Amino acid sequence: xxxxxxxxxxxxxxxxxxxxxxxxxxxxxxxxxxxxxxxxxxxxxxxxxxxxxxxxxxxxxxxxxxxxxxxxxxxxxxxxxxxxxxxxxxxxxxxxxxxxxxxxxxxxxxxxxxxxx
Numbered sequence: 563x564x565x566x567x568x569x570x571x572x573x574x575x576x577x578x579x580x581x582x583x584x585x586x587x588x589x590x591x592x593x594x595x596x597x598x599x600x601x602x603x604x605x606x607x608x609x610x611x612x613x614x615x616x617x618x619x620x621x622x623x624x625x626x627x628x629x630x631x632x633x634x635x636x637x638x639x640x641x642x643x644x645x646x647x648x649x650x651x652x653x654x655x656x657x658x659x660x661x662x663x664x665x666x667x668x669x670x671x672x673x674x675x676x677x678x679x
Contacts, residue, residue: 565644566635566671570662572654581676582648587638589648595627596657608660609675618660628664635669653677 571578573591596618608615618624631649638645651657654677662673 564639564642566639566647566669567645568647568649568662568665568671568673570654570658570673570675570677571648571650572652572658572677573650574652575654575677578650578654578676583646586646586648587641588634588645590627590631590634590650592627592649592651592657592661595623595630596621596651596661597623607655608657608663609655614656615660615663618657619664624657624661627661628668631661631665632668635665635671647671 569582569586571582606614608618631647635645635647649658649661654675659675662671662675665671666673
């Protein structure tokens, strides 16, 4: 597979579009799959807190979201060129980094996190 770069953004920030390449192959708002949920979702960024990541992975819709992205990336990879994918959620700190990390583990994609402090 060619290089796949996944940019993780927070759509609440007005500058998110300036942070990612204008030429992108696919963009997904994970909020369409993973709701806010109840209980422990927030708190520390999913990149810095295993519990946050585990809670999001267990939420309804997360596995469907990951499956859609894996399928789309594999389909786009047939174009035989490098790909740029953008995924995001509200702040880009919990849901979308969790999904990106799952893509990183399953497909070996390169991930650039923009709002995970």
